[in-house]
Amino acid sequence: MDLSLLTRKSDVEWWIEPHGRMRVPGIIYASEALVQDMDAKVYEQVMNVATLPGIERASYAMPDAHWGYGFPIGGVAAFDADRGGVVSAGGVGFDISCGVRLLSTGLTTDVVEPLKKRLADELSRSVPAGVGSVGRIHLDSGEMDAMLAGGARWAVDRGYGAPADLERIEEHGCMAGAMPEEVSTHAKNRQRDEMGTLGSGNHYLEVQHVVKIFDAAVAAAFALREGDVVISIHCGSRGLGHQIGTEFLKRMVLDAPTYGIELPDRELACAPIDSPLGQAYLGAMRAAINCALANREIITHLVRRAFSDVVPRAELTLLYDVSHNTCKVESHQIDGRTKRLFVHRKGATRAFGPGHPDLPPVFSSIGQPVLIGGTMGTASYVLSGASTSELRSLGSSCHGAGRSMSRHQAARQWRGRQIIDELAGRGILIRSPSSRGVAEEAPGAYKDVTAVVDAAEGAGLSRKVARLEPIVCVKG
Amino acid sequence: MRKNQRVTASIRNTWEHFPHGADIGVRGVGPTKEAAFEQIALALTGVVTDPLRVRPALPVHVSCQAPSDDLLLVDWLNALVYEMATRRMLFGAYSVAISDSRLKATAWGEAVDLDRHEPAVEIKGATYTALRLACLEDGHWLAQCVVDV
Numbered sequence: 001m002d003l004s005l006l007t008r009k010s011d012v013e014w015w016i017e018p019h020g021r022m023r024v025p026g027i028i029y030a031s032e033a034l035v036q037d038m039d040a041k042v043y044e045q046v047m048n049v050a051t052l053p054g055i056e057r058a059s060y061a062m063p064d065a066h067w068g069y070g071f072p073i074g075g076v077a078a079f080d081a082d083r084g085g086v087v088s089a090g091g092v093g094f095d096i097s098c099g100v101r102l103l104s105t106g107l108t109t110d111v112v113e114p115l116k117k118r119l120a121d122e123l124s125r126s127v128p129a130g131v132g133s134v135g136r137i138h139l140d141s142g143e144m145d146a147m148l149a150g151g152a153r154w155a156v157d158r159g160y161g162a163p164a165d166l167e168r169i170e171e172h173g174c175m176a177g178a179m180p181e182e183v184s185t186h187a188k189n190r191q192r193d194e195m196g197t198l199g200s201g202n203h204y205l206e207v208q209h210v211v212k213i214f215d216a217a218v219a220a221a222f223a224l225r226e227g228d229v230v231i232s233i234h235c236g237s238r239g240l241g242h243q244i245g246t247e248f249l250k251r252m253v254l255d256a257p258t259y260g261i262e263l264p265d266r267e268l269a270c271a272p273i274d275s276p277l278g279q280a281y282l283g284a285m286r287a288a289i290n291c292a293l294a295n296r297e298i299i300t301h302l303v304r305r306a307f308s309d310v311v312p313r314a315e316l317t318l319l320y321d322v323s324h325n326t327c328k329v330e331s332h333q334i335d336g337r338t339k340r341l342f343v344h345r346k347g348a349t350r351a352f353g354p355g356h357p358d359l360p361p362v363f364s365s366i367g368q369p370v371l372i373g374g375t376m377g378t379a380s381y382v383l384s385g386a387s388t389s390e391l392r393s394l395g396s397s398c399h400g401a402g403r404s405m406s407r408h409q410a411a412r413q414w415r416g417r418q419i420i421d422e423l424a425g426r427g428i429l430i431r432s433p434s435s436r437g438v439a440e441e442a443p444g445a446y447k448d449v450t451a452v453v454d455a456a457e458g459a460g461l462s463r464k465v466a467r468l469e470p471i472v473c474v475k476g
Numbered sequence: 477m478r479k480n481q482r483v484t485a486s487i488r489n490t491w492e493h494f495p496h497g498a499d500i501g502v503r504g505v506g507p508t509k510e511a512a513f514e515q516i517a518l519a520l521t522g523v524v525t526d527p528l529r530v531r532p533a534l535p536v537h538v539s540c541q542a543p544s545d546d547l548l549l550v551d552w553l554n555a556l557v558y559e560m561a562t563r564r565m566l567f568g569a570y571s572v573a574i575s576d577s578r579l580k581a582t583a584w585g586e587a588v589d590l591d592r593h594e595p596a597v598e599i600k601g602a603t604y605t606a607l608r609l610a611c612l613e614d615g616h617w618l619a620q621c622v623v624d625v
């Protein structure tokens with residue numbers, strides 16, 4: 001990105017001053033090096049989002065921002081229904097409620113290290129992953145609607161997962177306002193056999209160990225210590241969410257003129273929040289959030305069973321589950337007034353700080369865990385929501401490393417076998433049905449996740465708590 | 477750039493992938509609009525596996541319609557994504573007919589075989605990003621867009 005187009009407010013804050021049809025400024029939180037590496041399309045997309053009706057405060061880009069669909073990936077924007085605000089299918093993305101959850105195991109690296117090959121094989125066998133994979137749960141139409149209304153609560157009620165998990169999931173495991181009747185038959189068909197599946201691409205299941213603690217007090221509150229073994233699960237609403245995204249994007253493109261919305265980019269398709277189409281999308285999107293929450297809960301159940309087969313004394317406890325592709329109704333301070341806003345986070349994580357009323361009691365004094373996925377060869381991070389995040393970014397932070405190289409380039413540069421062997425040499429076991437898939441996800445194809453979280457901390461979005469490195473990675 | 481080209485006399489059918497930040501661009505070129513739709517469908521398959529590895533054993537019929545031909549292109553690819561996902565199939569050959577922004581097509585393929593196809597990635601959906609459907613100066617048709625994976 002051309003730095004001369006931006007106003008530098010600090011080492012990690014850059015503004016696109018409002019011009020043309022922009023209603024609010026664009027604000028990019030990133031170091032100079034990260035901004036320079038960002039695609040010029042990010043600039044264009046941040047600016048386009050700032051033109052949408054009813055937008056409040058700013059169009060934000062997180063430190064891992066990259067070229068997305070309409071919104072940049074790493075984009076955050078909030079809209080006020082009372083000011084003609086919109087909801088955008090592109091602003092949520094195709095993989096609705098894609099997210100990360102982190103489980104502690106009660107085990108340390110020295111216990112797991114000798115067992116990791118068995119664990120890798122057992123996890124790979126237990127959790128369906130990759131193209132064409134199907135889950136062991138098959139939903140009829142009644143159960144499909146119950147799942148879409150109930151989310152992780154539905155999964156726990158059916159014996160997948162533990163009741164104690166629910167308070168450690170955003171929305172307590174069940175997104176209110178879901179309307180299964182707004183989810184098409186096509187979308188439901190895509191999901192019928194996909195519950196409890198990981199998917200492919202950048203989705204993963206990792207066994208990791210804590211290699212560094214940055215904030216001892218918060219780490220203790222999150223029950224994280226150096227040498228602890230933890231598990232990360234990264235996936236979303238699978239085929240159902242993809243189909244909902246596809247269908248509503250088209251409907252919003254076609255209906256935009258009837259709502260008097262001039263789209264600078266078709267992918268920015270949106271509808272007024274209070275319109276029938278906006279309400280239908282919100283109902284379907286919330287059902288997809290529940291699908292993602294149920295899916296990650298089922299996978300957690302499968303992981304617990306696999307672990308207990310290999311290490312019977314393992315006790316897998318959920319730290320937290322965060323989603324990073326959502327639109328949620330939240331209260332925020334705008335010009336000294338509390339407003340109810342529809343906050344879009346596309347590739348951005350909610351990062352509520354200490355004292356936020358929406359946090360479960362266990363995190364209310366420290367801020368919520370913010371889980372940042374890395375690559376299979378680098379690191380992931382646990383952050384905590386900063387008290388300044390509300391003012392800085394509507395309580396939002398980054399979500400991952402972000403790609404620095406296309407899949408296409410990565411597949412030309414690396415071979416899957418080569419990556420698997422190199423990582424094995426460093427003690428990281430990869431299990432994947434696809435060699436090319438591994439090459440496309442090569443660690444070198446991503447930005448430096450450490451630079452991303454450093455920028456997020458420097459900008460006051462979230463605070464570093466712990467660094468995690470992979471031991472085993474199961475990919476689709 | 478990943479390419480596959482078949483030349484018959486002066487008629488050129490080709491598909492390829494082009495880079496996109498996080499995902500993959502698919503492009504088809506052919507002597508007619510229908511051929512370009514067939515070629516971009518091969519590029520779609522190529523995101524997952526080499527289309528030549530897919531046996532065209534079973535026909536699946538697909539139809540869709542849209543207010544314009546470029547929107548029809550996205551609908552066509554999304555219809556294939558749906559068929560691949562719900563039937564757990566891959567397709568290696570396509571036949572397309574288009575009239576008044578209505579498409580009728582047959583896709584031939586087989587069930588996903590992990591060993592033989594080594595599928596790289598699932599496709600979430602076709603997007604309007606870099607969407608282009610055009611008749612080029614040399615008379616060939618070009619069809620392209622980015623798919624989210």
